[in-house]
Amino acid sequence: MDISLDTKDEKNNLDPSNIKPRPRFISLRGHLLQRNITWFLMALPALLWLLVFKYLTLFGSWIAFTDYKVRRGIFGSDFVGLQNFEFLFATDTAIRATRNTVLLNLLFIFVGTVFSLFVAWLIFEVYTSRFTRYYQTLLLLPRFISWVVVSYFVFALLSADKGLINSALKSFGFDAVSWYTSPDYWPIILLLVSIWAGVGISSLIYLSGMLAIDPQLYEAAQIDGANKWQQFTRITFPMILPLVVINLLLAMAYIMNADFGLFFQVTRNQPLLYPTTDVLDTYIYRSLTVTRNVSMAAAAQFYQSIVGFALVIFFNWIVRRIEREDEPLSLF
Amino acid sequence: MMSQKQKLRELRRQDTDRLMSFIGRFSVHFALIFFSLCCLIPLIIIISASFTDEIALTREGYTLFPSMFSTRAYELIFKNPRAIIQAYAVTIFVTVVGTVIALTLMSLLAYALSRKEFVLRKPLSFFVFFTMLFNGGIVPYYILMTQYLRVQDTLFALLLPYFVVVFYVLILRTYFAALPEELFDAARVDGAGEWRIFFSIVLPLAKPALATIGLFTALNYWNDWTTSLYFIRDSDLYPLQYLLYIIQSNAQAMQIQSSVGNITVGDVPTQSARMAMAVLATGPAAVFFLFFQRYLIRGITLGSFK
Numbered sequence: 001m002d003i004s005l006d007t008k009d010e011k012n013n014l015d016p017s018n019i020k021p022r023p024r025f026i027s028l029r030g031h032l033l034q035r036n037i038t039w040f041l042m043a044l045p046a047l048l049w050l051l052v053f054k055y056l057t058l059f060g061s062w063i064a065f066t067d068y069k070v071r072r073g074i075f076g077s078d079f080v081g082l083q084n085f086e087f088l089f090a091t092d093t094a095i096r097a098t099r100n101t102v103l104l105n106l107l108f109i110f111v112g113t114v115f116s117l118f119v120a121w122l123i124f125e126v127y128t129s130r131f132t133r134y135y136q137t138l139l140l141l142p143r144f145i146s147w148v149v150v151s152y153f154v155f156a157l158l159s160a161d162k163g164l165i166n167s168a169l170k171s172f173g174f175d176a177v178s179w180y181t182s183p184d185y186w187p188i189i190l191l192l193v194s195i196w197a198g199v200g201i202s203s204l205i206y207l208s209g210m211l212a213i214d215p216q217l218y219e220a221a222q223i224d225g226a227n228k229w230q231q232f233t234r235i236t237f238p239m240i241l242p243l244v245v246i247n248l249l250l251a252m253a254y255i256m257n258a259d260f261g262l263f264f265q266v267t268r269n270q271p272l273l274y275p276t277t278d279v280l281d282t283y284i285y286r287s288l289t290v291t292r293n294v295s296m297a298a299a300a301q302f303y304q305s306i307v308g309f310a311l312v313i314f315f316n317w318i319v320r321r322i323e324r325e326d327e328p329l330s331l332f
Numbered sequence: 333m334m335s336q337k338q339k340l341r342e343l344r345r346q347d348t349d350r351l352m353s354f355i356g357r358f359s360v361h362f363a364l365i366f367f368s369l370c371c372l373i374p375l376i377i378i379i380s381a382s383f384t385d386e387i388a389l390t391r392e393g394y395t396l397f398p399s400m401f402s403t404r405a406y407e408l409i410f411k412n413p414r415a416i417i418q419a420y421a422v423t424i425f426v427t428v429v430g431t432v433i434a435l436t437l438m439s440l441l442a443y444a445l446s447r448k449e450f451v452l453r454k455p456l457s458f459f460v461f462f463t464m465l466f467n468g469g470i471v472p473y474y475i476l477m478t479q480y481l482r483v484q485d486t487l488f489a490l491l492l493p494y495f496v497v498v499f500y501v502l503i504l505r506t507y508f509a510a511l512p513e514e515l516f517d518a519a520r521v522d523g524a525g526e527w528r529i530f531f532s533i534v535l536p537l538a539k540p541a542l543a544t545i546g547l548f549t550a551l552n553y554w555n556d557w558t559t560s561l562y563f564i565r566d567s568d569l570y571p572l573q574y575l576l577y578i579i580q581s582n583a584q585a586m587q588i589q590s591s592v593g594n595i596t597v598g599d600v601p602t603q604s605a606r607m608a609m610a611v612l613a614t615g616p617a618a619v620f621f622l623f624f625q626r627y628l629i630r631g632i633t634l635g636s637f638k
Contacts, residue, residue, distance in 0.1 A: 057468030156381060200371070215340055305466060
């Protein structure tokens with residue numbers, strides 16, 4: 001039976017000989033089981049993928065409790081209890097990586113949110129202008145450049161002898177800085193790069209929140225003589241505060257996970273910069289492929305995952321408590 | 333959106349203090365132009381360096397505009413283009429095949445999960461979304477890929493990682509669930525099966541959502557270098573971004589060697605040639621982005637409201 005609506009069909013449908021009484025509701029219910037089977041078959045390929053790549057790997061976390069030997073496999077290797085974790089936390093590196101991950105993420109989240117809100121507000125104020133879409137396009141552009149290419153241009157800016165920043169410093173009479181050997185500057189450099197890469201998307205999210213505010217509120221405020229700043233503090237900000245808080249909380253839930261590309265590529269994996277740039281993800285990468293200590297990597301990984309899980313549950317619980325009934329924003 | 337725009341325009345017309353509002357708008361535009369330029373300038377620096385003469389680049393460093401124009405970097409690359417053509421072939425293959433498979437898998441799953449009459453909807457949704465909360469991470473994944481599936485140094489290793497991204501399934505499911513139920517009933521009355529409904533009603537109607545998710549997925553594949561970092565050693569299978577990374581880290585290693593006086597003559601491209609490679613690797617993605625950006629903006633807004 002054809003479902004297209006071209007004229008030929010419609011004519012056929014109008015032909016009295018074609019009209020048969022259809023047991024409509026019975027047929028709809030009768031096929032429900034069959035439809036359920038079809039839906040399950042539709043979902044199956046993706047479910048199998050999730051089973052293998054998400055659930056099997058979940059059980060694979062067992063490595064963290066074994067003395068892993070490639071030849072003996074995950075479940076054939078000797079169980080060693082919490083020994084890997086003892087070794088892990090006996091090193092300063094793991095503590096340092098945790099500290100860097102959490103502190104840098106906090107920095108990125110808070111400064112990034114304030115800046116994104118600011119940019120969203122700027123765009124909102126001139127939303128009727130025809131330039132708006134060009135601003136949005138350009139602000140989104142960095143998100144779609146790979147971290148490898150980003151590291152190329154950061155190098156063009158920061159290279160000790162050829163970089164633009166050092167050329168500028170010298171022309172103003174300052175001393176050149178050897179950026180790639182000075183860890184102290186890197187929290188700020190990484191903050192700037194992460195804002196640069198992320199501001200497009202998060203300002204877009206806040207902008208869409210601002211556009212949902214009833215314009216009559218602004219009309220009333222204007223009649224009462226409120227200036228732009230007052231309109232922002234009294235209308236725009238309170239109205240999008242729930243969205244901001246929820247985005248902040250959900251970002252906090254993932255605070256144990258660092259952006260591997262940002263920390264690995266942009267720093268060019270320079271060991272001299274590790275004191276301020278080594279995060280859990282880069283530490284796990286090195287343990288896994290460079291020092292080849294799989295059990296240690298697995299212990300760090302399990303620690304990252306389990307703390308992350310607890311944080312997601314905790315922050316989601318908070319979000320659930322403060323979200324509005326009609327506008328669910330929590331993850332689950 | 334249009335009526336919203338009109339209302340805001342109306343509001344602006346009523347603004348009483350015209351001079352202040354003009355100065356205000358001017359400074360807002362000024363700030364936005366500044367931020368937009370900040371997003372553009374890095375690309376300009378790379379393009380400029382790729383067109384700069386190598387000696388001038390070494391002497392004067394990176395500049396916003398070529399200090400001495402030269403196309404030699406591109407000539408060098410195209411004189412011996414095997415590596416980059418091979419990398420392009422790998423990247424294009426993986427991006428196209430990967431995106432088609434990923435979109436198919438994700439939209440089928442999202443459609444099933446969007447059906448209210450699907451008895452397994454609740455448990456399967458939990459099965460899917462639980463992976464967002466807790467996952468094993470890279471270490472078990474690495475063991476799985478290399479010891480059990482043994483896909484290292486194959487195209488499968490590059491294709492597999494992005495088949496299902498749960499967050500995208502979430503967006504698609506919301507979109508499918510918002511389609512009017514009468515449409516499905518009407519199609520069923522006319523005897524259309526679920527596959528038929530999916531392919532000839534749901535997919536055409538969901539084009540904007542599919543375009544957005546397709547774009548995100550394609551960019552994930554195009555910009556992927558971490559997968560190769562873990563699983564690809566065969567240089568014939570290097571995708572573009574990984575080739576760029578390898579060139580960069582080789583150059584870095586050579587610089588260290590030469591600085592300790594142990595100069596080896598390797599096959600390391602000049603600085604301008606490296607920048608030219610970066611331009612060639614980013615160009616298509618940038619054009620693609622500009623072409624589809626309206627879907628992108630719509631999609632992000634869609635995602636933020638679930």
